[in-house]
Amino acid sequence: MSIDQATVRRVAQLARITLAEGEVAHLQGEINAILSFVAELDGVDVTGVEPMTSVLPMRLKRRADAVTDGGIAPLIVANATASEDHLFAVPKVIE
Amino acid sequence: MSDLTSLTLAEARDAVRSKRLSSRELTEAHLAAMAAARPLNAFITETPDRALAMADRADARVARGEAGPLEGLPLGIKDLYCTEGVQTTAGSRILEGFVPPYESTVSSQLWRDGAVMLGKLNLDEFAMGSSNETSYFGPAVSPWRKPGSNAGLVPGGSSGGSAAAVAARLCLAATATDTGGSIRQPAAFTGTVGIKPTYGRCSRWGVVAFASSLDQAGPITRTVRDAAIMLGSMAGHDPKDSTSVDIAVPDYEAAVGASVAGKVIGIPREYRIDGMPAEIDALWAEGIAWLKAAGARVVDIALPHTKYALPAYYIVAPAEASSNLARYDGVRYGLRVPGRDIAEMYGNTRAAGFGAEVRRRIMIGTYVLSAGYYDAYYLKAQKIRTLVRRDFETAFADGVDAILTPATPSAAFGLGEKGGDDPIAMYLNDAFTVTVNMAGLPGLSVPAGLSADKLPLGLQLIGRPFEEETLFALAEVIARSAPAIDLPSAWWSATAPAAHR
Numbered sequence: 001m002s003i004d005q006a007t008v009r010r011v012a013q014l015a016r017i018t019l020a021e022g023e024v025a026h027l028q029g030e031i032n033a034i035l036s037f038v039a040e041l042d043g044v045d046v047t048g049v050e051p052m053t054s055v056l057p058m059r060l061k062r063r064a065d066a067v068t069d070g071g072i073a074p075l076i077v078a079n080a081t082a083s084e085d086h087l088f089a090v091p092k093v094i095e
Numbered sequence: 096m097s098d099l100t101s102l103t104l105a106e107a108r109d110a111v112r113s114k115r116l117s118s119r120e121l122t123e124a125h126l127a128a129m130a131a132a133r134p135l136n137a138f139i140t141e142t143p144d145r146a147l148a149m150a151d152r153a154d155a156r157v158a159r160g161e162a163g164p165l166e167g168l169p170l171g172i173k174d175l176y177c178t179e180g181v182q183t184t185a186g187s188r189i190l191e192g193f194v195p196p197y198e199s200t201v202s203s204q205l206w207r208d209g210a211v212m213l214g215k216l217n218l219d220e221f222a223m224g225s226s227n228e229t230s231y232f233g234p235a236v237s238p239w240r241k242p243g244s245n246a247g248l249v250p251g252g253s254s255g256g257s258a259a260a261v262a263a264r265l266c267l268a269a270t271a272t273d274t275g276g277s278i279r280q281p282a283a284f285t286g287t288v289g290i291k292p293t294y295g296r297c298s299r300w301g302v303v304a305f306a307s308s309l310d311q312a313g314p315i316t317r318t319v320r321d322a323a324i325m326l327g328s329m330a331g332h333d334p335k336d337s338t339s340v341d342i343a344v345p346d347y348e349a350a351v352g353a354s355v356a357g358k359v360i361g362i363p364r365e366y367r368i369d370g371m372p373a374e375i376d377a378l379w380a381e382g383i384a385w386l387k388a389a390g391a392r393v394v395d396i397a398l399p400h401t402k403y404a405l406p407a408y409y410i411v412a413p414a415e416a417s418s419n420l421a422r423y424d425g426v427r428y429g430l431r432v433p434g435r436d437i438a439e440m441y442g443n444t445r446a447a448g449f450g451a452e453v454r455r456r457i458m459i460g461t462y463v464l465s466a467g468y469y470d471a472y473y474l475k476a477q478k479i480r481t482l483v484r485r486d487f488e489t490a491f492a493d494g495v496d497a498i499l500t501p502a503t504p505s506a507a508f509g510l511g512e513k514g515g516d517d518p519i520a521m522y523l524n525d526a527f528t529v530t531v532n533m534a535g536l537p538g539l540s541v542p543a544g545l546s547a548d549k550l551p552l553g554l555q556l557i558g559r560p561f562e563e564e565t566l567f568a569l570a571e572v573i574a575r576s577a578p579a580i581d582l583p584s585a586w587w588s589a590t591a592p593a594a595h596r
Contacts, residue, residue: 015445016445017449018434020446027454031455037519038406038409038410038472039406040403041406046479046482049482050481051474051480052480055294055338056340056535056560063334075196077427088426090426091434091437092436
């Protein structure tokens with residue numbers, strides 16, 4: 001399977017990565033090289049094989065549904081480019 | 096003790112514990128070596144003030160008779176581990192200047208046990224790479240060179256800074272992480288020991304995520320014993336990581352030097368790949384002979400789905416990465432590049448903040464997870480994973496205790512030699528290591544000899560889940576049988592003495 005330039009642009013949009021126009025053809029080539037590399041899997045019969053969804057045969061542990069921390073708003077926003085009153089600040093979303 | 100940086104971790108531990116050596120002296124020697132080795136670009140951030148303060152506290156604990164297992168021992172930390180109050184970049188522009196307000200569980204266990212932090216080690220961006228060349232902070236350089244050549248070699252990746260720093264005696268040991276071979280391949284390239292433990296053995300909490308079902312923490316060291324000591328402090332159950340396993344941590348160091356008589360070693364024919372250099376095959380044969388001489392029994396085994404592990408990995412890992420890296424949007428931390436609206440801000444931030452290899456993998460991952468392709472790619476790859484793991488389970492059920500393979504298909508290559516326009520050439524470096532991540536098993540790389548170009552080569556031991564002790568025992572046999580590997584003189588340093596073993 002190979003992808004066209006429109007698909008490259010659509011995937012970049014989904015991934016929220018702005019592409020420069022000159023990058024599209026290059027990325028198309030690289031992505032198609034990787035897709036052709038993984039096409040080797042087409043020949044494998046996986047009928048009746050369960051997907052591996054857990055590395056180890058174990059149940060995910062659960063804990064009590066209780067508050068375990070909090071009151072650290074200054075720490076949470078400490079690395080933000082823009083914050084006000086312990087809130088993250090972003091460009092206006094609603095017109 | 097004239098050359099404190101040439102001590103092994105175990106030797107330094109014993110000297111500090113018995114008060115023959117202070118942590119202050121040991122730490123100062125390593126800080127000097129680190130400062131003199133900047134041409135290697137092994138560290139992204141140096142933390143000398145913190146190191147000396149930690150060393151003084153360690154010396155005070157030794158004086159009070161409260162020495163921990165790693166008391167006063169200077170270590171390097173891969174810059175993928177979050178360190179409280181110290182910049183953590185993951186080798187990426189998008190995290191430049193990020194100062195975590197918390198400490199990763201694994202590094203906190205090292206400090207609990209008395210270790211000293213020298214600084215944060217270089218790596219491929221978000222651990223995506225096999226040569227350390229995708230780092231935003233420039234490539235780490237191997238201390239190794241071909242005799243008579245000044246050409247720079249890669250230390251491997253993604254834990255290239257860890258491997259270079261340990262090999263060049265800038266730290267006694269280092270933390271690293273391994274998603275497809277990122278501990279074992281750089282260890283093999285630099286003549287060091289690296290172990291990726293069983294998935295779940297070490298907590299992933301506070302380690303910047305790449306591919307969560309594959310990522311695992313582990314050490315890079317100069318000896319097998321040192322790796323066992325490090326893993327003993329790094330491993331253990333952590334309620335903050337739901338995939339962390341609640342099994343007691345054994346005394347790994349006790350396994351070093353244990354008898355391997357009667358152990359059954361599997362040799363998988365599928366690892367004898369087309370175009371493999373004869374010297375790799377010869378090294379493998381030597382490793383088999385050394386283990387036989389130590390009383391192990393060697394049997395041929397089949398792991399028929401081996402060749403599908405790498406292509407399946409390049410679906411699973413990018414898919415998980417595209418999900419994990421969605422958090423870098425310029426809002427809560429890291430780089431922000433403005434745009435006309437919030438969507439353009441996201442796009443501009445991620446375009447500028449991520450390097451080419453990371454963008455490529457996010458794109459692949461986004462594609463294989465997108466509507467209509469999920470079953471054909473991701474679900475299929477997860478089924479292949481079941482088949483890869485089943486191969487190993489069959490071998491273990493047939494009585495195999497561990498599996499011996501080459502660690503890498505070649506010795507270290509030159510800076511700028513691979514990658515570029517052909518990502519697959521770089522990916523093939525992980526052909527022998529990636530199966531282990533796909534199956535969640537422990538794997539260890541141990542130096543076993545030199546190539547025709549006098550560069551280190553490693554052998555890999557693969558074990559049953561949670562049987563790291565078997566790997567330490569077998570690796571020690573190989574390490575004792577292999578010829579001594581002497582690092583070239585310290586060309587990178589105007590002041591440090593030549594390193595000898």
